[in-house]
Amino acid sequence: MRPPKRSIQAVSTWVRRQPPKVKAFLAVISGMAALVLLRAIVHDHDNLFVAAESVHSIGICVLIYKLMKEKTCAGLSLKSQELTAIFLAARLYCSFVMEYDIHTLLDMATLATTLWVIYMIRFKLRSSYMEDKDNFAHYYVVVPCAVLALLVHPSTSHHIVNRIVWAFCVYLEAVSVLPQLRVMQNTKIVEPFTAHYVFALGVARFLSCAHWVLQVLDSRGHLLVALGYGLWPSMVLISEIVQTFILADFCYYYVKSVFGGQLVLRLPSGVV
Template sequence: MNIFRLLADFSHLTSIFILIQKIKSSSSCSGLSFKSQVLYLVVFLTRYLDLFWSFTHSFYNTTFKILFIISSAYIIYLMLHEYKPTHDPNVDTFKIQYLLGISALLAVLFPSEYSVSEVLWTFSIWLEAVAILPQLFMLQRTGEADTITTHYLFALGLYRALYIPNWIYRYFAEGYFHLIPVVAGIVQTVLYSDFFYIYYTKIMKGKKFSLPV
């Protein structure tokens, strides 16, 4: 495993821990998109279904897959039960059925091979690329976010951005190249580009995060 993959995976895990800590410490899920969290759980469940029928995974991969599924489900539990009154569905209004539909269509039209596991894997790759849109849409509507939320989004975006040098490394070191995750990863990184810029120019300089509404 190369250093870029390692850093990406731990950045992803860090983003989840930051989010859980933000919810628990503030006793609130205000400012967080429930729809984005549901999409991420769908991503993990469809991508890691092989946990239930394959026992050839490394300890590292198995551990991370289980952590992602459990932590994502736990976040949804917190938002649905313990802190549900703090979430405003009138702000979290992005139409996720379009994201699900487009991801499903791309998975059916362009899988690496036509098998249930490969179609679901391809679906999860495309869905992950756009799963953050409901959260970014919420930020755009409210125009601001607390510092912990922005740290969560930065760590999540950094995770995907690190996969780009990971793919470059694998291409030259291993001769491996898979078009679907590369294109989806670039799309996801582009979606974060404005956020990265504002994060650098404001949060990194001690200013309040804000967007034009």
């Protein structure tokens, strides 16, 4: 077992010493390699979206276990949970008035559990909430997303309000994890259950992004045309990619920590 660990440590040390541009290049190459692999082994790419929702559900289950068994919400961002509830509520509204399907039921379940987590942090476990560390203001993400939704939204036949709400939930979902990353940046030490939860979000974001990218490739770009015209189709794809890269750095250190046998994740300065 020692040689593989030494090899992984050697590779991680080499990557850590590289300048930011090289790290970004390596991240892009790794992402493209993963997409090629997924395209080869997953024939029905719709399964990637189902897998993304399943991984997200696993992350929420880990979070619920932490709150119920450990009786603490230390290291969790209430603001990230509130932003998640906002975009889920917006997406549910759009599902009911635009295209009701099985994903609507999944979103309802996710929203219900998210509201339960918010309730636990706000009331039951308030004493362990790190309010001073959770200092990323809501309006830093809500206002820009709302403005962007007014400017760039779907060009479908639905009512203009519904189209703007749809765009808003897409943009907000892409950046809703930022307050959670700020909490981890402020504490520098991430306990296991919080790390598992955020890693699950990262995996779910990547699978969702892979679903969209591969669907676009399979349809030879026709999927983007089906979403409408103008900037909106490109913004949907960009939002998926942004979600993935926001969490990429954390996922790298998470995997490095797991292979190193560390139970507590310690983040160096500048991460997330």
